[in-house]
Amino acid sequence: MEIFKFGGASVKDALGVKNFKRVLEKLEAKDVVIVISAMGKMTNAFEGLVRAYVDKDGHVEEHLTTIRNFHLDILDDLDFDQDDSIFESVEGIFSDLSNFLTKNNSTDYDYIYDQVVSKGEMLSTRICSAYLNRSGIRNNWLDVRKCIKTNSDFRRARVHWEATEKAIKTELKGKGITITQGFIGSDNYGRTTTLGRExxxxxxGIFAYCLEAATVSIFKDVPGVLNADPREFDETRLIEQISYKEAIEMAFYGASVIHPKTLQPLQRKSIPLRVRSFLDTDAKGTFVGSELDIVPKTSCYIVKKNQILISISDKEFHFVMENDISEIFRMLHELKLKVNLIQNSALSFSVCIEDNFNNFERLLQNLEPGYKVKYNKNLVLYTVRHFDEKAVDELEKGKELLLKQRSRETVQLIVKA
Incomplete structure (x- = not known):
């Protein structure tokens, strides 16, 4: 058994779906689980729908129409007959979505988010599965919510591994090609949950672990794992091979090619991972495995934008002690504020965070009664793995530096955007 994962860029339009089919034909895919993301920028579009619904701004129907027409246009471009059952499947998903938006009584943003945004993956997999079947590539469509069981922490659900492994082995019957959704799970009450952005x-990785897959291939619109984001740096190099440990380090610091949680289940069972291009399946891409030196040995640059740097000190100029730091981290955890860098001194504690859940103002309200708080928004965090002084000097040039931190292998810089 192999696991393939195709991101939204690979199926962003009808040409992408057709190329997806060609990739499977060229690779002679047989016994494979194929995980597919929402098409193109549809996750962003569904997020816009959620905001409009929660804010009651009067544009919900406009968002729904845009999203619906996007998917119907792809069906038209794929030349589906109007009586094909795929139209009934797609309309059924939109009917379920409309019913939820009409009948929902919850004000929990994260719950609403998961019920709505998850429809992007349901639509993309239905369309891709139907197109393959029509093209003679027989496959089974699987609702991943029957398989991946999680807690009820919406938007960043934690996997119940034992229940998930049992469900996957029960639902995935026989060999062949199975099409399923990424990003989604369900809790003990049958409610849809999501595993976090990307x-x-x-x-x-979950399917690979539970099925003890031979390999995992993640198909991207880049040649593999690069040493820098080509959108941010003019010159980049392909990393030909890398260890799980190094890849986890890079993912932890924010490298976007591999999701941070993906590698841990693969490492536990030594399942090799290849990151490769869906545009050039002959290219080797990047191989990730056990105990591998990074090849080539080069500085790797990771960029995270929209960062917030907070400096926290005691109002009475007391030392910032372990109990203070523990309390601050409790607040950060409860408000789902992701920490990317910390620095401590006798009188202050600085932390660089990203506010993915729009909870920063609540953090300030919680901190200000007991602490003096200073902060800067809209910052950029640069992380350089395997740095040399020349690389760091070049990166600092022309930037307003707010904080710098280094260890043996890594330098981090926080600068104004």
Missing amino acids: GSDYTA
Whole structure:
């Protein structure tokens, strides 16, 4: 058994879906679970729908129409007959979505988010599965919510591994090609949950672990793992091979090619991972495995934008002690504020965070009664793995530096955007 994962860029339009089919034909895919993300920028579009619904801004129907027409246009471009059952499947998903938006009584943003945004993966997999079947590539469509069992922590659900492994082995019957969704799971009450942004890679890792897959292939619109984001740096190099440990380090610091949680289940069972291009299946891409030196040995650059740097000190100029830091981290955890860097001194504690859940103002309200708080928004965090002084000097040039931290292998810089 192999696991393939295709991101939204690979199926962003009808040409992408057709190329997806060609990739499977060229690779002679047989016994494979294929995990697919929402098409193109549809996750962003569904997020816009959620905001409009929660804010009651009067544009819900406009968002729904845009999303619906996007998918119907792809069906038209794929030349489906109007009586094909795929139209009934797609309309059924939109009917379920409309019913939820009409009948929902919850005000929990994260719960609403998961019920709505997850429809992007349901639509993409239905369309891709139907197109393959029509093209003679027989496959089974699987609702991943029957398989991946999680807690009820919406938007960043934790996997119940024992229940998930049992469900996957029960639902995945026989051999052949199975099409399923990334990013999604369900809790004990049958409610849809999601595994975090870019969680489709993690889904591939979960299936690989539970099925003891031979390999995992993640197909991207880049040649593999690069030493820098080509959108941010003019010159980049392909990393030909890398260890699980190094890849986890890079993912932890924010490298976007591999989801941070994806590698851990693969490492536990030594399942090799290949990151490769869906545009050039002959290219080797990047191989990730056990105990591998990084090849080539080069500085690797990771960029995270929209960062917030907070400096926290005691109002009475007391030392910032372990109990203070523990309390601050409790607040950060409860408000789902992701920590990317910390620095401590006798009188202050600085932390660089990203506010993915729009909870920063609540953090300030919680901190200000007991602490003096200073902060800067809209910052950029640069992380350089395997740095040399020349690389760091070049990166600092022309930037307003707010904080710098280094260890043996890594330098981090926080600068104004």
